[in-house]
Amino acid sequence: MSELPKQSSLTKNQLTITKLNGLASIQDLGRLSSQHLGFSASGAADEYAFLAANALLNNNKNCAALEVTLGQIHLQANTDCTIALAGADCQAMILSLSGKQSSIKNWQNHQLKQGDILQLHRPEKMLHSYIAIKDGIQSKFWLKSRSQTFNELALAFTDQQLQVSDKLPFSIKATIDASTARFEQQLSRSKISPESFYCQQALTLRFIPSHLYISLTPYRQQEFIKQTYKILSESNRMGYRLNGATPVLHEQSQAGLSKPVSYGSIQLPSNGQPIVLMKERQTIGGYPVLGTVMQTDLFRLSQKRPGESVNFIPITIDQAQAQLSAFYQRF
Amino acid sequence: MRVSGDIAIQCSGENSILIVWPEKVSRNQHQVITEYQEYINAQLPSFIIETVSSYNSLMVYYRFDLISFQQFSDKLNMTYQDVSKTSSQPSTNKYSTIEIPVYYGCDAGWDLKSLSNKLNLSIEEIISLHSNMVYHTYALGFTPGFCYLATIDQKLQLARKEKPRLIMPKGAVAIAEQQTAVYPIKSPGGWHIIGQTPKAMFSTTSSDFSSTISVGQQVAFKAVSLDEFHSLGGVVEVEKK
Numbered sequence: 001m002s003e004l005p006k007q008s009s010l011t012k013n014q015l016t017i018t019k020l021n022g023l024a025s026i027q028d029l030g031r032l033s034s035q036h037l038g039f040s041a042s043g044a045a046d047e048y049a050f051l052a053a054n055a056l057l058n059n060n061k062n063c064a065a066l067e068v069t070l071g072q073i074h075l076q077a078n079t080d081c082t083i084a085l086a087g088a089d090c091q092a093m094i095l096s097l098s099g100k101q102s103s104i105k106n107w108q109n110h111q112l113k114q115g116d117i118l119q120l121h122r123p124e125k126m127l128h129s130y131i132a133i134k135d136g137i138q139s140k141f142w143l144k145s146r147s148q149t150f151n152e153l154a155l156a157f158t159d160q161q162l163q164v165s166d167k168l169p170f171s172i173k174a175t176i177d178a179s180t181a182r183f184e185q186q187l188s189r190s191k192i193s194p195e196s197f198y199c200q201q202a203l204t205l206r207f208i209p210s211h212l213y214i215s216l217t218p219y220r221q222q223e224f225i226k227q228t229y230k231i232l233s234e235s236n237r238m239g240y241r242l243n244g245a246t247p248v249l250h251e252q253s254q255a256g257l258s259k260p261v262s263y264g265s266i267q268l269p270s271n272g273q274p275i276v277l278m279k280e281r282q283t284i285g286g287y288p289v290l291g292t293v294m295q296t297d298l299f300r301l302s303q304k305r306p307g308e309s310v311n312f313i314p315i316t317i318d319q320a321q322a323q324l325s326a327f328y329q330r331f
Numbered sequence: 332m333r334v335s336g337d338i339a340i341q342c343s344g345e346n347s348i349l350i351v352w353p354e355k356v357s358r359n360q361h362q363v364i365t366e367y368q369e370y371i372n373a374q375l376p377s378f379i380i381e382t383v384s385s386y387n388s389l390m391v392y393y394r395f396d397l398i399s400f401q402q403f404s405d406k407l408n409m410t411y412q413d414v415s416k417t418s419s420q421p422s423t424n425k426y427s428t429i430e431i432p433v434y435y436g437c438d439a440g441w442d443l444k445s446l447s448n449k450l451n452l453s454i455e456e457i458i459s460l461h462s463n464m465v466y467h468t469y470a471l472g473f474t475p476g477f478c479y480l481a482t483i484d485q486k487l488q489l490a491r492k493e494k495p496r497l498i499m500p501k502g503a504v505a506i507a508e509q510q511t512a513v514y515p516i517k518s519p520g521g522w523h524i525i526g527q528t529p530k531a532m533f534s535t536t537s538s539d540f541s542s543t544i545s546v547g548q549q550v551a552f553k554a555v556s557l558d559e560f561h562s563l564g565g566v567v568e569v570e571k572k
Contacts, residue, residue, distance in 0.1 A: 032392070033381045037540050038475040143540065154516055155475065157535070211341050211351075256354055258470060258479070260383040260390030262344040284385055284472030292344040317342045317400045324345045325396065 013079045014167040015133065018117060021072035024162045026137055028064045031145040035283045041263065042147040043279045045128050045237055045302035047295075048197050049087030051331040053132035055183040056084035056109045057176060061331060063136025064146040066168065068129045071120040075131070075168070077112040082134045082175045084109040086194075088126035088303065093119045107194055108184055111175065126198070126303040135171040149280055150237065192330045202228065202308075203300055205276070206315040206323075207266060207291040213314070216250055224248050224290070225312050229274070233306040238280040239267075240301060242310065247272025250288070261285040264293035266312075278302060294320035296327050338411060340404045346380070346395045348404055350411075352387040356481050356509060358467045362424070363415070364389055365547040370414055371407065378403060384546060385470040386479075426548040428465060431513065431528050433504050433552045434560035434567065435462075439527040440504075441570045446523055449489060460484040461525060462552045466511060471546050476515035476533035478544045483511050495521035500568035502528045504552065511552075513544075526552075529565030 017024075027050065030043025044050035044067055054063050066073075071090035085092055089106040096102075097115035104110050106129075112118060120129060139146050142157040153161050160166075187193060213221065229242035249272050260283060261267070267275045267287035276293055277285070279302075293301070294315065301310065343349040352360055361384075368382050368389055380392040393403055435458045437443050443454050450457065466480035483506055491507040496519065499505070503514040505522035514520060515532035532543045544550055560567070 034540070035381055035392075036383050036471065036546075037542060038472050038477055039540075143538075151518070152475065154518070157540075208342055208344065210343075211339065257356065257386040257388075258472070259349065259351070259385050259388040260472075262347045262349075262390065262392075264344055282473055283383055284470055292342075292347075295345055317345070321345050321395050321400070 014169045015075040015077055017164050017166045018076050019074035020164050023069040024073055025067050025148040026064050026139050027067040027147050028062045028145055030147050031143050034143040040149045040280050042149040045279050046299045048299045049130050053084045053086035053130040055331050057134050065130045065132040069127055071122045073120050075118045077116050079114050080175050081112050082109055084132045087129040088123035090120035090123045090129050133170045134176055138169045203310045205293045205297045205310050205312050207293045207312055208317050208320055209291040209314045210289050212288055213290045228309045228311050231306050231308050239278055240276040242274045258284045258286040264298050266290040296323050342400055346392055348391045350389045361469055367414055428549040430551050430553050431530055432555040433526040433528050435526040435554055438569055439567050440525040442523040443525055460487050462554050466550045468544050468546050468548045474518050476542045480511045480550050482509045491521040495519055504528055529563040
């Protein structure tokens with residue numbers, strides 16, 4: 001991995017946020033080695049779309065991109081640049097200085113001319129969209145990552161919460177010839193296409209069972225995996241709260257001593273309704289844990305909206321690792 | 332999962348292993364955990380991405396592209412057996428005890444009056460019970476630099492507030508259940524505030540973050556007067572109602 005410049009002072013190239021109606025944050029693959037200091041690992045919610053956006057620009061995998069939740073953002077370029085769009089389809093358009101408006105496709109790279117405004121609308125399906133730029137957004141670099149974590153914004157180690165008139169700096173040579181990004185053709189091939197990655201029906205979350213799950217009676221285990229869970233509206237980048245008809249109860253319902261938690265931990269508070277921990281999880285948690293959802297299914301889950309349904313099925317660690325290895329080989 | 336001696340090694344995801352010791356708050360056991368953590372970080376750096384310890388557990392994030400879960404858990408287990416053979420007694424604490432000055436006035440200790448009622452103790456008794464003890468740092472988490480210290484006197488132990496406050500002031504010294512802590516920054520929180528400290532809980536450079544208190548370190552709280560609090564740079568945050 002080549003090192004990116006850590007300071008943005010050398011570049012005056014920037015995308016300016018001219019409208020923002022939802023949530024947007026700068027994300028890369030996260031702050032993976034500072035959890036012992038209490039920093040959330042954070043990072044792009046949906047690595048499939050994030051990595052695809054960078055691959056569409058021949059970018060380094062860890063280049064910071066903009067993660068936009070439910071679209072509704074406008075960005076104006078002060079110089080020519082190449083960007084890529086991936087994730088939730090926001091019916092994007094480019095509005096040029098001359099007033100010409102053109103629709104552009106998702107899962108592709110695009111050239112922006114100086115003064116062009118990129119407009120993303122509210123998507124009909126999914127949640128997060130990624131806007132990547134050639135060589136990445138050059139925002140504040142802190143503990144090996146540019147990822148912003150909502151709960152840590154007050155520390156001001158990374159850029160502040162994004163708002164209208166904020167400027168996202170990018171590198172000096174931020175254009176590429178569209179034809180040089182071969183990933184677009186690869187992406188349309190069925191095996192790694194977005195259509196085949198995101199399932200259209202209810203998502204089945206494959207999980208690696210914990211000691212607690214294994215110690216449940218077969219009846220209780222069946223109760224957990226036979227039900228359909230609805231995603232509650234309190235879900236966010238930190239965790240997905242689920243609701244099922246039958247609470248999962250067990251003897252260990254008392255919160256024990258707090259233990260480190262991982263990406264995908266299925267926490268079970270005393271009400272018996274699971275919470276799946278996502279990218280912006282805290283480092284330590286006190287609730288009993290039923291298992292860990294495998295990462296490739298967490299990328300899919302991050303794109304599901306409140307009201308949508310999921311269910312669980314156990315798998316082995318070997319199966320989960322094989323899926324994740326195969327996933328990373330695509331990018 | 333495998334259980335070997337006093338530890339259970341569990342798979343906690345594609346790239347993480349959780350090692351769990353018996354469910355108890357014990358300085359000796361915790362010192363075994365942090366020494367083992369240091370040992371594997373030094374011995375197995377090529378496989379380890381990150382380690383996070385807590386009261387009776389240790390999470391090890393590892394490079395699953397380099398080693399299988401089975402092989403790595405065997406390696407962790409063997410290393411643990413070696414370490415526990417060689418040191419039957421935990422060595423002396425490598426950190427010196429850190430002293431944290433606290434102004435325990437009722438303007439700073441937002442919950443002192445309600446705690447006094449709930450615990451059936453005078454405010455002076457609460458202050459003396461809290462400041463007459465040396466605590467052990469069992470974990471760092473929740474927010475950067477937030478350290479879980481234990482064990483507070485049985486008489487002070489109370490469940491956290493049912494409704495957490497949206498804003499706990501920076502430097503709030505608080506208690507909940509068996510624990511006490513200092514809030515490093517303004518954040519939401521459900522613990523009971525008994526005082527405030529002017530001491531910063533972390534320091535930073537452009538590329539580094541260091542926590543004032545380290546996991547495994549001993550911590551003592553020292554009552555200071557309002558004048559001393561001010562001379563140390565403290566500004567009392569008063570509760571806005």
